[in-house]
Amino acid sequence: xxxxxxxxVGDELRERTLPPVDRMRLIKYAGAxxxxxxxxxxxxxxxxxxxxxxxxxxxxxxxxxxxLFSPHLEYGYIKTFRNRFSSMVFLGxxxxxxxxxxxxxxxxxxxxxxFQVYARRNxxxxxxxEVGFLLYRA
Amino acid sequence: xxYKEFVGLRSEPVxxxxxxxxxxxxxxxxxxxxxxxxxxxxxxxxxxxRLLAPPTFPRTFDYGRIEGLELPRVxxxxxxxxxxxxxxxxxxxxxxxxxQLKDSYDKRGRRGLLGFLVFERTGEDxxxxxxxxxxxxxxxTEAVRRGIGA
Numbered sequence: 271x272x273x274x275x276x277x278x279v280g281d282e283l284r285e286r287t288l289p290p291v292d293r294m295r296l297i298k299y300a301g302a303x304x305x306x307x308x309x310x311x312x313x314x315x316x317x318x319x320x321x322x323x324x325x326x327x328x329x330x331x332x333x334x335x336x337x338l339f340s341p342h343l344e345y346g347y348i349k350t351f352r353n354r355f356s357s358m359v360f361l362g363x364x365x366x367x368x369x370x371x372x373x374x375x376x377x378x379x380x381x382x383x384x385f386q387v388y389a390r391r392n393x394x395x396x397x398x399x400e401v402g403f404l405l406y407r408a
Numbered sequence: 409x410x411y412k413e414f415v416g417l418r419s420e421p422v423x424x425x426x427x428x429x430x431x432x433x434x435x436x437x438x439x440x441x442x443x444x445x446x447x448x449x450x451x452x453x454x455x456x457x458r459l460l461a462p463p464t465f466p467r468t469f470d471y472g473r474i475e476g477l478e479l480p481r482v483x484x485x486x487x488x489x490x491x492x493x494x495x496x497x498x499x500x501x502x503x504x505x506x507x508q509l510k511d512s513y514d515k516r517g518r519r520g521l522l523g524f525l526v527f528e529r530t531g532e533d534x535x536x537x538x539x540x541x542x543x544x545x546x547x548x549t550e551a552v553r554r555g556i557g558a
Contacts, residue, residue, distance in 0.1 A: 302433045304468055305467075318482070319483060332464055337440055340441065343444050344455070349493050350491070350493070351491050
C-alpha cells in the first residue's frame with residue numbers, strides 16, 4: 271500500500287483560493303490552449319455576444335480544479351474527470367476549488383478514489399464534477 | 409434536431425505530438441506548479457520516466473474536421489466536459505486524434521428550445537491503443553438556432 275496517501279470516504283481536499291481572474295491569465299490560457307474566441311479576450315466581442323463582460327474559458331476553470339490533484343501525481347493520476355459548467359466566470363472573480371472523497375473502488379491498476387469537486391465564487395458554484403483519481407499500488 | 413445528418417460521422421485522424429514546450433506553456437498558463445510537467449530530471453526519476461501532460465492538455469490537440477459540419481462561431485455554450493484516460497499522457501508521445509458528433513437532441517426549457525450536441529474526441533497511440541476519450545456537450549440556444557436558420 272502507498273504509505274503517503276490514505277484517503278477515506280468523507281475526507282476533504284484542502285480548499286484553495288485562486289488569485290482574481292485577470293485579463294493576462296486569459297490571454298496566457300488562450301495562447302497555451304489555442305482558444306482565441308473573442309469573448310474571452312476582447313470587450314467588444316463579449317458585448318456583441320450579449321455578455322456583460324469578457325468571460326473566462328470554461329476549460330481554464332476545469333484545469334484549475336485539476337490543481338487539487340497536482341501534489342499527488344507521484345502516487346497516482348486523474349483517470350476520469352467529468353465537469354458541468356453552471357455559471358460564467360468574469361474578470362475579477364475569485365474562485366475557490368475543493369473536493370471530497372465519495373467512494374473508493376478496487377481496480378486492476380490500483381485504488382480508484384472518486385471525488386466530488388467544485389469551483390465556487392462566494393456561495394455560487396460555477397462548475398462542479400467528479401474526478402476519479404487512481405492511486406497506484408505501491 | 410440540429411446537424412442530424414452529421415451524427416455518427418468521424419473526422420480523419422490527425423497526428424499530434426505532445427511537445428515539451430507547449431506542455432510547459434500550458435502548465436504555466438493554468439498555474440500548475442507540478443514539477444512532473446516541467447522538470448525533466450524529476451520526471452525521469454519518477455515512476456513515469458518522462459514528463460507528463462496535464463489532464464486537460466488534450467484540449468490543445470487538432471482533431472480534424474467533420475466534413476461539411478460548420479458550427480456557428482459565436483453564441484455556443486459549453487455545458488459539460490469529461491475525459492477518461494486509459495493511462496497517463498506523456499511528453500514525447502505521438503497521438504492520433506479524431507472527433508465524432510455522437511448525438512444531437514433538443515430540449516425545451518425555461519430559455520426556450522435548446523439544442524444539445526455531443527462531441528466525442530479520442531486519442532490513440534501509433535499502435536491503435538486508446539489513450540483517452542473526451543466528451544463535450546455544446547448547447548445551442550434558440551437565438552443562435554434562429555441565426556443559423558435551423
